[in-house]
Each structure stands twice: as structure tokens, then as C-alpha cells.
Amino acid sequence: MFLCSLCLFVAKWFLCLFVACLTLSGIVDKFRVTGGRELHGRVAISGAKNSALPCMAAALLTPETVTLHNIPYVRDIITQRRLLEDIGATVLTPELRTHKISAAHVELFEAPYELVKTMRASVLALGPLLARFGKAKVSLPGGCAIGTRPIDLHLAGFESFGAEVKLEAGNVVARAPSDGRLRAADIHFNKVTVTGTENLMMAATLARGTTTLSNAACEPEIVDLADLLNKMGARVNGAGTETIQIEGVESLGGAEHTIIPDRIETGTFIVAAALTCGELEIKDCRPDHLTAIIEQLRSVGVVIREVNPTTLEVSCPDGLKAGHVTTAPYPKFPTDMQAQYMVLMTQAQGRSEIVETVFENRFMHASELQRMGAQIHIDGRSAIVDGPSPLNGARVIASDLRASASLVLAGLIAKDETLIDRVYHIDRGYEKIEAKLRAVGADIERVIAPVTATQSSEFNLQVASLQESKLKLEL
Ligand code: EPU
Numbered sequence: 001m002f003l004c005s006l007c008l009f010v011a012k013w014f015l016c017l018f019v020a021c022l023t024l025s026g027i028v029d030k031f032r033v034t035g036g037r038e039l040h041g042r043v044a045i046s047g048a049k050n051s052a053l054p055c056m057a058a059a060l061l062t063p064e065t066v067t068l069h070n071i072p073y074v075r076d077i078i079t080q081r082r083l084l085e086d087i088g089a090t091v092l093t094p095e096l097r098t099h100k101i102s103a104a105h106v107e108l109f110e111a112p113y114e115l116v117k118t119m120r121a122s123v124l125a126l127g128p129l130l131a132r133f134g135k136a137k138v139s140l141p142g143g144c145a146i147g148t149r150p151i152d153l154h155l156a157g158f159e160s161f162g163a164e165v166k167l168e169a170g171n172v173v174a175r176a177p178s179d180g181r182l183r184a185a186d187i188h189f190n191k192v193t194v195t196g197t198e199n200l201m202m203a204a205t206l207a208r209g210t211t212t213l214s215n216a217a218c219e220p221e222i223v224d225l226a227d228l229l230n231k232m233g234a235r236v237n238g239a240g241t242e243t244i245q246i247e248g249v250e251s252l253g254g255a256e257h258t259i260i261p262d263r264i265e266t267g268t269f270i271v272a273a274a275l276t277c278g279e280l281e282i283k284d285c286r287p288d289h290l291t292a293i294i295e296q297l298r299s300v301g302v303v304i305r306e307v308n309p310t311t312l313e314v315s316c317p318d319g320l321k322a323g324h325v326t327t328a329p330y331p332k333f334p335t336d337m338q339a340q341y342m343v344l345m346t347q348a349q350g351r352s353e354i355v356e357t358v359f360e361n362r363f364m365h366a367s368e369l370q371r372m373g374a375q376i377h378i379d380g381r382s383a384i385v386d387g388p389s390p391l392n393g394a395r396v397i398a399s400d401l402r403a404s405a406s407l408v409l410a411g412l413i414a415k416d417e418t419l420i421d422r423v424y425h426i427d428r429g430y431e432k433i434e435a436k437l438r439a440v441g442a443d444i445e446r447v448i449a450p451v452t453a454t455q456s457s458e459f460n461l462q463v464a465s466l467q468e469s470k471l472k473l474e475l
Contacts, residue, residue: 033411034443039278041440046072047259059101060128064254110137127203134176160185184209204246205234231255274316322350339406365403
């Protein structure tokens with residue numbers, strides 16, 4: 001009996017591993033969504049990818065072990081883990097969402113192009129490496145689907161710390177002053193940058209003297225990182241405001257920390273409930289990190305009830321009305337919710353204007369939504385959406401993480417079937433989105449190839465049931 005259960009358990013884990021490999025290798029790379037189902041039930045929110053990434057990088061600041069809980073199981077985390085391991089750190093995962101990172105032995109002080117090109121957040125290794133070892137080399141990230149995205153502000157900050165920063169063969173090569181230690185500085189960002197603030201905040205923890213970062217990013221992910229750094233022995237004050245002060249210390253130690261819930265995943269599920277006229281209970285979230293999102297969604301008719309500090313109830317009984325929004329750094333409406341909001345407005349009564357101020361080219365999803373029947377007109381940084389317009393299923397292509405999320409949302413309400421290509425983008429930042437959606441009633445599955453009648457069904461069924469069993473195992 002015991003042997004049987006053991007065999008079953010091991011077999012299930014092998015199957016899970018198989019599914020995870022397929023999922024994360026990008027072989028299984030499409031979603032098929034059949035629209036028209038209301039979503040009902042309960043969804044649990046995962047840890048924030050954009051907080052976990054800098055917190056993992058922060059582990060490079062100390063030879064002692066940093067234990068992080070609530071790490072989301074997404075592709076960017078696997079990339080970040082690979083980066084840490086390539087550098088020489090060891091990463092143990094005693095549980096799926098717990099990482100124990102030890103950077104006691106670091107042999108390499110660089111993030112190679114192969115990793116940086118797949119994930120820009122690899123540049124977060126620069127600050128910690130430079131601060132602890134006095135040298136770092138990171139491939140300069142190029143542009144990406146949402147714009148040119150330079151890192152000039154990170155580099156100018158390192159220079160203010162006294163580092164020499166050079167560009168050599170496409171790599172940023174940075175060296176601390178001759179005594180090996182950075183010097184504190186007063187740095188004013190002329191543009192708010194999230195990873196820039198994180199990079200310089202981490203570097204400043206080991207610098208000589210007290211650093212002031214002004215016009216710093218205020219995102220909850222910055223506060224989460226500062227909390228971890230302070231647990232490691234750093235002296236960071238003011239995180240979450242525009243002015244952060246960091247008193248440098250000689251060395252940092254180990255710590256244990258739980259990553260905050262993902263506010264953008266939360267927002268995405270709020271939109272999913274409203275769009276499908278369903279009713280969702282969203283648990284393990286932090287409504288206080290979503291003030292602007294909740295305010296905006298309420299203003300267009302979404303009913304959002306805060307059941308307790310970690311749970312929301314969402315419905316949309318009286319339909320949606322149009323509402324303008326402008327994206328801006330926290331605490332304003334986030335650019336990472338712009339694509340999802342655009343889909344919502346295709347179902348709202350009237351004309352909405354959506355202005356994107358953070359990134360120059362973040363309307364790639366609009367043309368795919370137009371192909372599904374949405375009435376959207378793009379004019380520079382502004383999108384005009386006329387609604388409501390019925391959406392029709394179509395074959396569409398995801399261009400970035402949040403664009404993919406918007407296409408999934410559109411698929412949930414479209415007539416007939418939507419086939420979304422390049423869903424590896426969504427795997428970068430949403431943990432098992434199709435399993436979570438299916439659990440609350442959506443008709444969505446992951447498929448391997450352009451769908452022809454018989455070709456996919458058997459394989460798809462297999463994958464779906466494997467993923468279902470993986471989900472059950474983890475619950
Ligand atoms: N910018 C510069 N110079 C710099 C840095 C930024 O001009 O040195 C500009 C950017 O080009 C952009 C603006 O400043 O126009 C803001 O960019 P920011 O640096 O804040 O973006 P990021 O740190 O690269 C993070 C998130 C993004 C999120 C943005 C904005 C992580 C790992 N990524 O990116 O998340 O959109 O902040 O909130 O934290 C996502 O999760 O889908 C995602 C793209």
C-alpha cells in the first residue's frame with residue numbers, strides 16, 4: 001500500500017517535471033481559448049515576479065544564505081536562478097516556492113548575453129556584484145517589444161558611486177575605485193526607474209557613507225526589496241517614498257523573507273472576472289498595493305469588495321462604462337495593467353482614451369485585438385477605444401508578457417475559439433495562468449501546434465490532465 005502510494009507520488013512528480021519542461025522550454029507554446037464562460041470561484045495569487053527578481057539578486061550581496069519564500073514558479077525566475085548558478089551561487093529549492101540562495105562562492109562576475117537577451121532584469125546583478133566584489137560585467141540589454149529601454153540611469157548612478165563604467169564589446173564593464181569599495185552619493189533620477197532604483201539601492205548598501213536617491217521609484221516591489229535588505233543588516237530608510245536614504249555598512253548577512261503577492265496578476269484576475277460577468281474571490285493578494293487599479297476599475301463599473309486585507313470579491317452586475325486612464329509610475333495606474341484595461345474597455349459603453357506614458361511602444365496588443373473585432377485607434381501614445389464591440393475568436397500573436405495576458409482575456413469573451421501564439425511570453429510572469437483560469441470555469445488549454453481537428457486532441461488532453469494533477473498535488 002505504502003509502496004503503491006510512493007510509486008504514484010514519484011510517477012506524478014515525473015509527469016509534473018515533464019509538463020514543466022514542456023511548458024518552460026517553449027515547445028508547448030499556444031493557448032486555445034473558447035470564449036463565453038463566466039468565471040466563478042476562488043483564485044490564489046502567486047508571489048510577485050518583479051519583487052522576487054531583485055530579491056534573488058540581493059542574495060549576491062552576502063556570503064550567507066538568503067531564504068526566499070513565495071517565489072512564483074515562472075520562467076523569469078528560472079532564468080534568474082540560472083544566472084545566479086552560472087555566477088557560482090548555489091540555489092536550493094526545498095519546496096517549490098522556496099529558494100535558499102548561497103553566494104558564498106562566486107567565481108564569475110558577469111551576466112552573459114544569452115541570459116540578458118531573454119530577461120532584462122539580469123542587469124540587477126550589476127549593483128550587488130559591483131558593491132560586494134568591486135567588479136561586474138553584464139551584457140548591455142538591447143531594445144525589446146515595448147521600447148528601447150536604456151539603462152543609462154543605472155550606469156550614471158554607478159559612476160556617481162565612483163565606479164569606472166565602460167562599454168566593451170556590447171558588455172557593461174564596471175569597476176569600483178581602487179580600494180574596492182563604492183562611495184556613497186546623492187543621486188537624482190531624472191526619470192523614475194524601477195530596476196534602476198533597485199540596482200542603486202542594492203549597490204549603496206555596501207558603499208562607504210550615506211547615499212540619497214531622489215525621484216526614486218515607489219513601487220511595492222522597492223519596499224519589499226528594502227525590507228529584505230534591512231533584514232540582511234542594511235540600513236535603508238524611506239523606501240516607498242521618492243527619497244530613499246541608504247547608510248552603507250561593511251557587510252551583509254543572511255536573512256529569511258517572504259515575497260509580496262503579485263499586484264499585476266491580481267489586477268489581471270479582477271479584469272477577468274469583470275469581463276466574463278462572473279464572480280471571483282481573489283485570495284492571497286494585497287489590495288493596498290492596488291489602490292489606483294481598484295479605483296479605476298470601480299469607476300468603470302466593476303464591483304470590488306475588500307473582504308479582508310488579503311482577499312477581494314469581484315463582480316460586474318451592471319455592465320461597464322467607458323473611462324479614461326493614463327499610465328504612470330506607482331502609486332498611479334501601472335503600465336503593466338494597460339493592455340488588460342484596454343480589453344476591458346472594448347466591452348464598455350462609450351469611448352475611452354488610454355494614454356501610455358511609461359513606455360514608448362506598448363500598444364502591440366491593440367492590432368491583435370482589432371483583428372478580433374475591437375474598435376481601437378492608436379495615435380502616438382494614446383489609444384482610443386470605442387465600445388462595446390463583440391469580439392470574435394482569431395489566431396493572434398503575443399508580443400510581450402502583458403500583451404499576452406490581454407489576449408487571453410480577450411479570448412475568454414470572444415465568440416468561438418482564439419488561438420494565442422508565443423505564450424512563452426506569458427510563462428515569463430504568470431504562474432500557471434491556464435490552470436488557474438480553468439479552475440474557475442474558463443475553457444482554455446495549452447496546445448503544441450496549429451490546431452487541426454484530430455492532431456492535438458489526444459496530446460492536449462494529456463497535457464491538460466497532467467497539469468490538473470500537478471495543480472492538485474500542490475494544493
Ligand atoms: N528608463 C531610462 N533609462 C534607464 C532606465 C529606464 O530611460 O536607465 C526609462 C525606460 O525606458 C522607461 C521608463 O524609464 O521608459 C521606466 O522604465 P523602468 O526602468 O522603470 O522599467 P524597468 O525597471 O526596466 C520594471 C518592470 C516592468 C515594468 C516597469 C515599469 C521589473 C523586472 N520590470 O521595468 O515590468 O513595466 O518597471 O513599471 O521590475 C512586466 O512585468 O511586464 C514589466 C515589463
